[in-house]
Amino acid sequence: MMKVVIVGCGRVGAQLATMLAAENYDVTILDINPHSLSKLVPTFQGTALLGDGTDEDSLRKAGIEGAEAFIALTGEDNHNIMAAQIAKHIFKIPRVICRIYDSQRGEIYQDLGLETVSPTITFVQSFKDKLQQG
Amino acid sequence: MYVIIVGSGRLSRSLAKALLDEEHEVLIIDKDEAKVSAIEEELGSIYLLGDGCEVDVLEEAGTDRADVFIAVTGHDEDNLVACQVAKHKFNVPRTIAQVTDTKNEHLFKMLEVDVTVTSFDIILEHIKREIPIHPLTRLAFFPDTEVEVVELKIPSDAASVNKRIDELSLPSESCVSLIVRSGEDAKIMPSSDFTLQAEDKLVIIARGTQSDLEKNLCDTFTTPEK
Numbered sequence: 001m002m003k004v005v006i007v008g009c010g011r012v013g014a015q016l017a018t019m020l021a022a023e024n025y026d027v028t029i030l031d032i033n034p035h036s037l038s039k040l041v042p043t044f045q046g047t048a049l050l051g052d053g054t055d056e057d058s059l060r061k062a063g064i065e066g067a068e069a070f071i072a073l074t075g076e077d078n079h080n081i082m083a084a085q086i087a088k089h090i091f092k093i094p095r096v097i098c099r100i101y102d103s104q105r106g107e108i109y110q111d112l113g114l115e116t117v118s119p120t121i122t123f124v125q126s127f128k129d130k131l132q133q134g
Numbered sequence: 135m136y137v138i139i140v141g142s143g144r145l146s147r148s149l150a151k152a153l154l155d156e157e158h159e160v161l162i163i164d165k166d167e168a169k170v171s172a173i174e175e176e177l178g179s180i181y182l183l184g185d186g187c188e189v190d191v192l193e194e195a196g197t198d199r200a201d202v203f204i205a206v207t208g209h210d211e212d213n214l215v216a217c218q219v220a221k222h223k224f225n226v227p228r229t230i231a232q233v234t235d236t237k238n239e240h241l242f243k244m245l246e247v248d249v250t251v252t253s254f255d256i257i258l259e260h261i262k263r264e265i266p267i268h269p270l271t272r273l274a275f276f277p278d279t280e281v282e283v284v285e286l287k288i289p290s291d292a293a294s295v296n297k298r299i300d301e302l303s304l305p306s307e308s309c310v311s312l313i314v315r316s317g318e319d320a321k322i323m324p325s326s327d328f329t330l331q332a333e334d335k336l337v338i339i340a341r342g343t344q345s346d347l348e349k350n351l352c353d354t355f356t357t358p359e360k
Contacts, residue, residue, distance in 0.1 A: 054211060056237065078187060082211040082241075089244050104189040105215070108223055 001026045003067040005093075007053030007083050008074030012099075014039040016071070021046040028062045031074075053083035056090065069095040077102055084114050135159070138200045138226075140186030140216045141207035142169045145232075149204070150177055161195055187215045189223060197224040206232040214238075217247045269356040270348055273337070281341050284348065286355055290332035293359040300326040305350045308340030330355075 002025050006017050009031035017029040018041055027046030030053050031037050037048045051058030053074065064070065070087035072080035077100050084098035097115045100106035106116040135158045139146050142164035150160045154177065163186040164170050173181045184191035186205065197203065203220040205213035210233055217229035230249040233239050242250045262271055274283040288294055294302055299310055313321045313328065314335040321328065330336075336355065340347055 054238075076211070078209075078211040078215040081215050085214075085245060086241060090241065102188065105187065105219065108189075108219055112218070112222060 002069065003063065004028075004069045004071065005030065005059070005062050005064050005067045005087070006071045006073060007031075008072065008080070008099075009033075009036040009039055009048070010073065010075060011039070013071075013073040014041075016073070017046055017048075018044050028067075030058065030062050054079060054086060056086065059083075059086065059091065064091050064093065067091075067093055069093065069097070072096075072098045077105060081105075081109060081114075084109075088114065135201040136196070136199055137161075137202045137204065138163065138186075138192075138195055138197060138220070140164070140203075140205045140213075141232075142166070142173055142181070143206065143208060146204075146206050147173060147176060149206075150180065154180070163191060163195060187212060187219055189219065192219060192224060197226060200224070200226050202226070202228045202230065204230045208232075208234065210234050210238050214242060214245065214247065217242075218245060221246060270352055272344075272348075275344070279341070280343060281339065282344060282347060283337065283339050284351060285335060285337050286351060288330055288332055288334045288336070289356055289358070291358040292332070292356050294330050294355045294357075295332050295359070296329060298327050298329050299324065302354050304354060305340050305342055305347060307342070308338055308351075310336055311339050312337035 004020055004025050004027050006013050006027065006029045009029050013029060017027050021027040021044055028049060029046060030049050030051045032052050034050055040048055049062050051061060053072065064087065070093045072084045074080055080098050080100060084096045087093045088096040097117060098109065100109060100116050100118055101120055103118040103121050106118040110116045137153055137158055137160050139150060139162045142162050146162060150162055153160045160180050162173055162181045163184055165185045167183060170181050170183050182195050197220055203217060203226040205216040207213055213231040217231045220226040221229050228248050230251065231242055231247045233242055233250045233252045236252050236254055239250050239252060259272060269289060270284055270286040272282060272284050311323055313324050315331065338351060
Protein backbone atom coordinates (compact mmCIF):
# COMPACT_ATOMS: atom_id res chain seq x y z
CA MET A 1 0.00 0.00 0.00
CA MET A 2 1.48 3.36 -1.01
CA LYS A 3 2.11 5.62 1.95
CA VAL A 4 1.23 9.31 1.55
CA VAL A 5 1.75 12.10 4.09
CA ILE A 6 -0.38 15.23 3.69
CA VAL A 7 0.32 18.43 5.62
CA GLY A 8 -2.58 20.86 6.02
CA CYS A 9 -6.12 19.72 6.69
CA GLY A 10 -8.13 22.48 5.08
CA ARG A 11 -10.94 21.76 2.60
CA VAL A 12 -8.55 20.52 -0.06
CA GLY A 13 -6.32 18.55 2.28
CA ALA A 14 -9.21 16.86 4.07
CA GLN A 15 -10.98 15.89 0.86
CA LEU A 16 -7.83 14.64 -0.85
CA ALA A 17 -6.94 12.58 2.24
CA THR A 18 -10.41 11.04 2.32
CA MET A 19 -10.38 10.18 -1.39
CA LEU A 20 -6.92 8.64 -1.29
CA ALA A 21 -7.71 6.61 1.83
CA ALA A 22 -10.87 5.30 0.13
CA GLU A 23 -8.67 4.19 -2.78
CA ASN A 24 -6.55 2.16 -0.38
CA TYR A 25 -3.62 4.51 0.02
CA ASP A 26 -2.03 4.53 3.47
CA VAL A 27 -2.73 8.19 4.34
CA THR A 28 -1.53 10.27 7.30
CA ILE A 29 -2.71 13.87 7.51
CA LEU A 30 -1.12 16.47 9.76
CA ASP A 31 -2.35 19.87 10.94
CA ILE A 32 -1.33 22.21 13.76
CA ASN A 33 -4.94 23.10 14.45
CA PRO A 34 -7.21 20.47 16.10
CA HIS A 35 -10.25 22.24 14.68
CA SER A 36 -8.98 21.65 11.14
CA LEU A 37 -8.69 17.91 11.72
CA SER A 38 -12.38 17.85 12.62
CA LYS A 39 -13.07 18.60 8.95
CA LEU A 40 -12.33 14.95 8.20
CA VAL A 41 -15.42 12.82 7.70
CA PRO A 42 -16.05 10.07 10.29
CA THR A 43 -15.54 7.44 7.60
CA PHE A 44 -11.93 8.63 6.92
CA GLN A 45 -9.82 5.50 6.96
CA GLY A 46 -6.38 7.07 7.41
CA THR A 47 -4.51 8.57 10.36
CA ALA A 48 -5.01 12.15 11.51
CA LEU A 49 -2.31 13.75 13.67
CA LEU A 50 -1.83 17.07 15.41
CA GLY A 51 1.56 18.46 14.43
CA ASP A 52 3.64 20.99 12.52
CA GLY A 53 4.62 20.02 8.97
CA THR A 54 7.88 21.97 9.20
CA ASP A 55 8.94 20.13 12.36
CA GLU A 56 11.06 17.04 11.69
CA ASP A 57 9.93 15.27 14.86
CA SER A 58 6.25 15.73 13.98
CA LEU A 59 6.95 14.44 10.49
CA ARG A 60 8.72 11.37 11.89
CA LYS A 61 5.72 10.69 14.12
CA ALA A 62 3.57 10.91 11.01
CA GLY A 63 5.72 8.12 9.56
CA ILE A 64 7.36 10.20 6.86
CA GLU A 65 10.30 7.81 6.80
CA GLY A 66 9.06 5.21 4.36
CA ALA A 67 6.44 7.43 2.72
CA GLU A 68 6.46 7.46 -1.07
CA ALA A 69 4.71 10.79 -1.49
CA PHE A 70 4.37 14.03 0.44
CA ILE A 71 1.83 16.76 -0.26
CA ALA A 72 1.97 20.25 1.30
CA LEU A 73 -1.45 21.92 1.44
CA THR A 74 -1.49 24.43 4.28
CA GLY A 75 -2.85 27.92 3.60
CA GLU A 76 0.61 29.50 3.70
CA ASP A 77 2.89 29.35 0.67
CA ASN A 78 6.10 29.63 2.66
CA HIS A 79 5.02 27.01 5.15
CA ASN A 80 4.30 24.62 2.27
CA ILE A 81 7.63 25.43 0.64
CA MET A 82 9.61 24.78 3.79
CA ALA A 83 7.73 21.56 4.62
CA ALA A 84 8.14 20.30 1.05
CA GLN A 85 11.88 21.01 1.06
CA ILE A 86 12.29 19.17 4.36
CA ALA A 87 10.45 16.18 2.85
CA LYS A 88 12.54 16.27 -0.32
CA HIS A 89 16.00 17.09 0.99
CA ILE A 90 16.05 15.66 4.51
CA PHE A 91 13.71 12.67 4.23
CA LYS A 92 14.38 12.05 0.51
CA ILE A 93 10.72 11.39 -0.28
CA PRO A 94 10.54 10.43 -3.98
CA ARG A 95 7.45 12.52 -4.81
CA VAL A 96 6.87 15.88 -3.18
CA ILE A 97 3.99 18.06 -4.34
CA CYS A 98 3.57 21.57 -3.01
CA ARG A 99 0.72 24.07 -3.32
CA ILE A 100 1.97 27.60 -3.98
CA TYR A 101 -0.66 30.30 -4.59
CA ASP A 102 1.91 32.84 -5.78
CA SER A 103 2.61 31.60 -9.31
CA GLN A 104 5.92 33.45 -9.66
CA ARG A 105 7.19 31.89 -6.45
CA GLY A 106 5.88 28.57 -7.75
CA GLU A 107 8.01 28.83 -10.89
CA ILE A 108 11.17 29.39 -8.86
CA TYR A 109 10.58 26.27 -6.78
CA GLN A 110 9.60 24.25 -9.84
CA ASP A 111 13.08 25.14 -11.15
CA LEU A 112 14.54 24.09 -7.80
CA GLY A 113 13.04 20.64 -8.20
CA LEU A 114 9.70 20.68 -6.35
CA GLU A 115 6.51 19.64 -8.08
CA THR A 116 4.33 22.69 -7.59
CA VAL A 117 0.66 23.38 -8.15
CA SER A 118 -0.56 26.96 -8.38
CA PRO A 119 -4.30 27.16 -7.70
CA THR A 120 -4.24 30.70 -9.09
CA ILE A 121 -3.16 29.52 -12.53
CA THR A 122 -5.45 26.48 -12.43
CA PHE A 123 -8.50 28.58 -11.47
CA VAL A 124 -7.80 31.29 -14.00
CA GLN A 125 -7.53 28.67 -16.74
CA SER A 126 -10.67 26.89 -15.65
CA PHE A 127 -12.73 30.11 -15.45
CA LYS A 128 -11.44 31.21 -18.82
CA ASP A 129 -12.26 27.85 -20.40
CA LYS A 130 -15.76 27.92 -18.95
CA LEU A 131 -16.40 31.41 -20.24
CA GLN A 132 -15.08 30.69 -23.70
CA GLN A 133 -16.89 27.39 -24.08
CA GLY A 134 -20.12 29.34 -23.43
CA MET B 135 27.49 48.07 -0.85
CA TYR B 136 23.78 47.77 -1.45
CA VAL B 137 22.14 45.83 1.39
CA ILE B 138 18.50 44.74 1.45
CA ILE B 139 16.93 43.79 4.77
CA VAL B 140 13.59 41.98 4.92
CA GLY B 141 11.74 42.46 8.20
CA SER B 142 11.70 45.59 10.31
CA GLY B 143 12.02 44.73 13.98
CA ARG B 144 14.45 46.39 16.35
CA LEU B 145 17.30 44.22 15.10
CA SER B 146 16.71 45.29 11.55
CA ARG B 147 16.53 48.99 12.42
CA SER B 148 19.78 48.89 14.44
CA LEU B 149 21.50 47.03 11.64
CA ALA B 150 20.26 49.51 9.04
CA LYS B 151 21.49 52.39 11.15
CA ALA B 152 24.97 50.85 11.54
CA LEU B 153 25.17 50.23 7.78
CA LEU B 154 24.03 53.75 6.95
CA ASP B 155 26.65 55.19 9.31
CA GLU B 156 29.24 53.28 7.27
CA GLU B 157 27.73 54.89 4.16
CA HIS B 158 26.26 51.77 2.66
CA GLU B 159 23.02 51.87 0.72
CA VAL B 160 20.23 50.20 2.67
CA LEU B 161 16.64 49.26 1.93
CA ILE B 162 14.26 47.67 4.45
CA ILE B 163 11.27 45.70 3.12
CA ASP B 164 8.28 44.96 5.34
CA LYS B 165 4.60 44.33 4.71
CA ASP B 166 3.47 45.90 7.99
CA GLU B 167 2.55 49.54 7.49
CA ALA B 168 2.86 50.49 11.18
CA LYS B 169 6.38 49.06 11.42
CA VAL B 170 7.41 50.76 8.22
CA SER B 171 6.30 54.15 9.52
CA ALA B 172 8.52 53.62 12.57
CA ILE B 173 11.45 53.30 10.14
CA GLU B 174 10.42 56.48 8.37
CA GLU B 175 10.51 58.39 11.67
CA GLU B 176 13.83 56.94 12.78
CA LEU B 177 15.84 56.58 9.60
CA GLY B 178 13.99 58.34 6.77
CA SER B 179 12.70 56.95 3.49
CA ILE B 180 14.80 53.81 3.25
CA TYR B 181 11.92 51.36 3.13
CA LEU B 182 9.64 49.60 0.74
CA LEU B 183 6.18 48.46 1.81
CA GLY B 184 5.59 44.92 0.56
CA ASP B 185 6.20 41.19 0.96
CA GLY B 186 9.91 40.44 0.74
CA CYS B 187 9.19 36.96 -0.63
CA GLU B 188 7.39 38.28 -3.71
CA VAL B 189 9.23 38.52 -7.00
CA ASP B 190 7.57 41.83 -8.00
CA VAL B 191 8.46 43.48 -4.71
CA LEU B 192 12.07 42.31 -4.92
CA GLU B 193 12.24 43.51 -8.50
CA GLU B 194 11.07 46.97 -7.44
CA ALA B 195 13.71 46.88 -4.69
CA GLY B 196 16.44 46.37 -7.30
CA THR B 197 17.44 43.07 -5.75
CA ASP B 198 19.45 42.10 -8.82
CA ARG B 199 22.07 44.71 -7.90
CA ALA B 200 22.11 43.92 -4.15
CA ASP B 201 25.43 42.76 -2.69
CA VAL B 202 23.92 41.34 0.48
CA PHE B 203 20.37 40.19 1.27
CA ILE B 204 19.39 39.76 4.92
CA ALA B 205 16.12 38.18 6.14
CA VAL B 206 15.18 38.88 9.75
CA THR B 207 11.38 38.63 9.81
CA GLY B 208 11.17 36.49 12.93
CA HIS B 209 9.59 33.65 10.95
CA ASP B 210 11.95 30.93 9.79
CA GLU B 211 9.91 29.90 6.75
CA ASP B 212 9.65 33.50 5.50
CA ASN B 213 13.38 34.07 6.02
CA LEU B 214 14.18 30.89 4.11
CA VAL B 215 11.92 31.67 1.15
CA ALA B 216 13.04 35.32 0.92
CA CYS B 217 16.70 34.24 0.78
CA GLN B 218 16.02 31.48 -1.76
CA VAL B 219 14.10 33.85 -4.04
CA ALA B 220 16.88 36.47 -3.72
CA LYS B 221 19.53 33.89 -4.52
CA HIS B 222 17.88 31.93 -7.32
CA LYS B 223 15.82 34.60 -9.05
CA PHE B 224 18.07 37.62 -8.51
CA ASN B 225 21.52 36.00 -8.08
CA VAL B 226 22.36 37.89 -4.90
CA PRO B 227 25.91 36.78 -3.99
CA ARG B 228 25.40 36.68 -0.23
CA THR B 229 22.22 35.80 1.65
CA ILE B 230 21.94 35.87 5.43
CA ALA B 231 18.98 34.47 7.36
CA GLN B 232 18.03 34.68 10.98
CA VAL B 233 17.00 31.26 12.28
CA THR B 234 14.74 31.17 15.33
CA ASP B 235 14.48 27.43 15.75
CA THR B 236 18.04 26.06 15.86
CA LYS B 237 16.75 22.74 14.47
CA ASN B 238 16.23 24.50 11.12
CA GLU B 239 19.83 25.55 10.74
CA HIS B 240 21.01 22.50 8.81
CA LEU B 241 18.06 22.79 6.39
CA PHE B 242 18.96 26.40 5.62
CA LYS B 243 22.59 25.40 4.99
CA MET B 244 21.49 22.49 2.82
CA LEU B 245 19.35 24.89 0.79
CA GLU B 246 22.30 27.20 0.19
CA VAL B 247 21.50 30.13 2.41
CA ASP B 248 25.04 31.51 2.80
CA VAL B 249 24.95 32.47 6.46
CA THR B 250 22.54 31.61 9.25
CA VAL B 251 22.40 33.50 12.51
CA THR B 252 20.65 32.11 15.54
CA SER B 253 20.24 34.53 18.40
CA PHE B 254 19.79 31.55 20.69
CA ASP B 255 23.37 30.34 20.10
CA ILE B 256 24.82 33.80 20.51
CA ILE B 257 23.06 34.35 23.82
CA LEU B 258 24.05 30.89 24.99
CA GLU B 259 27.74 31.51 24.24
CA HIS B 260 27.58 34.80 26.13
CA ILE B 261 26.02 33.19 29.18
CA LYS B 262 28.50 30.31 29.09
CA ARG B 263 31.33 32.85 29.16
CA GLU B 264 29.98 34.35 32.34
CA ILE B 265 29.48 31.13 34.27
CA PRO B 266 32.19 28.54 34.57
CA ILE B 267 30.35 25.52 33.14
CA HIS B 268 33.08 24.93 30.66
CA PRO B 269 36.60 26.39 30.49
CA LEU B 270 36.35 26.96 26.73
CA THR B 271 34.20 29.53 24.93
CA ARG B 272 33.90 29.91 21.20
CA LEU B 273 34.37 33.54 20.22
CA ALA B 274 34.08 33.17 16.46
CA PHE B 275 33.70 30.45 13.88
CA PHE B 276 34.16 30.65 10.12
CA PRO B 277 32.22 27.70 8.66
CA ASP B 278 33.77 27.74 5.16
CA THR B 279 37.30 27.57 6.54
CA GLU B 280 36.78 25.48 9.70
CA VAL B 281 38.75 28.13 11.54
CA GLU B 282 37.69 28.90 15.05
CA VAL B 283 38.67 31.50 17.64
CA VAL B 284 38.26 30.33 21.23
CA GLU B 285 38.89 31.72 24.64
CA LEU B 286 39.92 29.46 27.49
CA LYS B 287 40.94 29.90 31.07
CA ILE B 288 43.67 27.81 32.69
CA PRO B 289 42.18 26.12 35.79
CA SER B 290 44.42 26.13 38.88
CA ASP B 291 44.74 22.33 38.87
CA ALA B 292 45.55 22.05 35.15
CA ALA B 293 48.57 20.07 33.95
CA SER B 294 49.48 23.06 31.77
CA VAL B 295 50.21 25.32 34.76
CA ASN B 296 53.92 26.31 34.90
CA LYS B 297 54.49 24.79 31.44
CA ARG B 298 55.91 26.70 28.51
CA ILE B 299 53.68 26.94 25.45
CA ASP B 300 56.21 24.92 23.41
CA GLU B 301 56.06 22.10 25.98
CA LEU B 302 52.37 21.56 25.25
CA SER B 303 50.96 19.58 22.37
CA LEU B 304 48.81 22.09 20.53
CA PRO B 305 46.60 21.05 17.59
CA SER B 306 48.67 21.13 14.39
CA GLU B 307 47.29 24.33 12.91
CA SER B 308 46.80 26.60 15.88
CA CYS B 309 48.35 29.54 17.64
CA VAL B 310 48.01 31.18 21.02
CA SER B 311 47.40 34.76 19.97
CA LEU B 312 46.66 36.51 23.24
CA ILE B 313 47.29 35.91 26.93
CA VAL B 314 45.51 37.98 29.55
CA ARG B 315 46.87 37.72 33.09
CA SER B 316 45.36 39.83 35.83
CA GLY B 317 47.59 42.69 36.98
CA GLU B 318 49.80 42.50 33.86
CA ASP B 319 49.71 43.91 30.33
CA ALA B 320 47.99 41.58 27.91
CA LYS B 321 50.48 39.73 25.68
CA ILE B 322 49.67 39.72 22.01
CA MET B 323 51.36 36.85 20.15
CA PRO B 324 53.36 35.60 23.16
CA SER B 325 56.64 33.82 22.36
CA SER B 326 56.65 30.03 22.49
CA ASP B 327 58.75 29.94 25.69
CA PHE B 328 56.07 31.87 27.60
CA THR B 329 55.17 30.05 30.84
CA LEU B 330 51.50 29.66 31.67
CA GLN B 331 50.01 30.29 35.09
CA ALA B 332 46.71 29.36 36.70
CA GLU B 333 43.84 31.72 35.84
CA ASP B 334 45.54 32.94 32.63
CA LYS B 335 43.04 33.65 29.87
CA LEU B 336 44.11 32.56 26.41
CA VAL B 337 42.71 33.41 23.01
CA ILE B 338 43.59 30.73 20.48
CA ILE B 339 43.07 30.61 16.72
CA ALA B 340 42.89 27.07 15.36
CA ARG B 341 41.72 25.07 12.38
CA GLY B 342 39.83 21.78 12.56
CA THR B 343 36.38 20.27 12.97
CA GLN B 344 34.70 21.93 15.88
CA SER B 345 34.18 19.01 18.27
CA ASP B 346 37.66 17.48 17.75
CA LEU B 347 39.31 20.83 18.04
CA GLU B 348 37.61 21.86 21.24
CA LYS B 349 38.30 18.49 22.84
CA ASN B 350 41.92 18.66 21.78
CA LEU B 351 42.36 22.16 23.22
CA CYS B 352 40.72 21.18 26.50
CA ASP B 353 42.99 18.11 26.75
CA THR B 354 46.02 20.33 26.24
CA PHE B 355 45.19 23.27 28.45
CA THR B 356 42.61 22.40 31.05
CA THR B 357 42.99 18.71 31.97
CA PRO B 358 43.94 18.39 35.66
CA GLU B 359 47.41 17.16 36.54
CA LYS B 360 47.47 13.45 37.26
